[in-house]
Amino acid sequence: MLPELFISAFVTLFVVIDPPGCAPIYAGLTKDATTAQARIMALRATAIAAAILLVFAFFGETLLGALHIELDSFRIAGGLMLFWIAFEMVFEKRTQRREERADKVNADPEVEDVSVFPMAMPMLAGPGAIAAIMLLMNEANTTAETIEVFAALIAVLAITAAALVAAGPLIRLLGDRVEAVITRLLGVLLAALAAQYVIDGLRGSFAIAQTANGTLT
Template identity: 75%
Template sequence: MTELFLSAFVTLFVVIDPPGCAPIYAGLTKGASPAQSRSMAIRACVIALAILLVFALFGQALLGALHIELDAFRIAGGIMLFVIALDMVFEKRTQRREDRAEKVMATPEIEDVSVFPMAMPMLAGPGAIASVMLLTSKAPGTEGALVVLAALLVVMALTLAALLAAGPLMRVFGSKVESVITRLLGVLLAALAAQYVIDGVRKAFGL
């Protein structure tokens, strides 16, 4: 179970990417008071967690209703995560997030960024949803699913901490350190994504 927890933690941490979200959140809430910034960070993490929990608990039932086999979802999810990993390595994902943040900041009437774009699609995006469904689907029984959910809770707690400390951290580390971390996480995610595809192909063809 320790191995499952570590695997789930690393996968979700890399996909949700708290170090990458923190500087963007700092930019989005630049004009907000500390209390407003704290409130939006908490709300964003709670909403994102709720979305991911729904897919973790009911994702398999949804696949069954759509007549999609789990192995097909593993392969598709692995390919999706691999694309995200490439974006992270070449910093395209960060650029898209920053472009989305700039659009939000350019619209004065949008003050609360907790739901959009923070909760979704930045935290609970397609990659995170696919990951949490894959992890719970291959977890052994109820105990395994609880271990995955515990890893999700820890990652979301770290994400909340990163968002709350976004401003001070950006002043200390700057954007270069964040860029290096994002690229390293991207390489790790690429390997995890390849493993998902390999597992899905093996089981689909009985290898």
Template identity: 65%
Template structure:
């Protein structure tokens, strides 16, 4: 019974969080970072996202009810934020910042934008869909043992998300800078479409 619950929770969270889909986007966002910086941000993103989802699993329903916030609000807000990130990826606005790499502070590395908290931890990993899913799963849990199984499934998905983000960078870099630029722009378009879908789902939820 507990094994079936673990498998069901794992599949649900894996599909919604989508580690293989988030990984290439992360690689594009961290193209200017060193391998160590990228691994650190990937680790932080996974841990922060896990903590956010654990918090919603344990206290989400009461928190939203107390603040009079509907889940559709998360969908709309998350969609807007993701669209802004996608716009930067498509227009390649980060190229202007590449010239600043020459300005190094003595023994320090170039300043790299930290994407661990936003947009990777939230709303990419801990987005409206994953928040809704973990809240629904936790609502169906009976007792501490079943809740522990659900949280264990979440932990495994986050470990896979971390591994996918770390592995995506070297794979994309092997393809070369031109291919990397094309892939980054293509992923930006897909991310924009995902952002638009979040907004549409949020509006539908409010109207119907």
């Protein structure tokens, strides 16, 4: 059986990064590119997103410490952010915003390479994904669990790269209705995971407050 943390990390990152949702947008952004160009941009976008997420995975907590932000506070904020993403996914607001962003990029004739913007940032390594990887890294208490989180990230990014490379044929195969159903189901799952992050953050905050009160008394 797969480790519990790996499964949790995989589901969280898969839902937040949302390869099925990014594929149709990428297909629209690269409709004028050749197959080879689209493939190169897909792999480049995934690699850049991976680098961004790894930086926040390793140094995100240090950055929070420098800003004097408690990790439980970030956990609550991250959970609320993920819940908002879930809300948009269920009611198809996220797809609409991505399509509008893609239209703006397409409207600019000077923009040719979409691997950095908008694909790597903010579509793949957006605020939700950054918050998720930082929260998951905090859940990893051992070296083995850290490896599980990174393995889940690599797996999700590999699926994302494959989805982007096969974006055109995939969209023709699934159709808009199937994509909408999948997106809504993933949104409901993400909402539950986001609620758990908020609960954990509140529990941690109350525990710290109770410890502080006990120490003072």
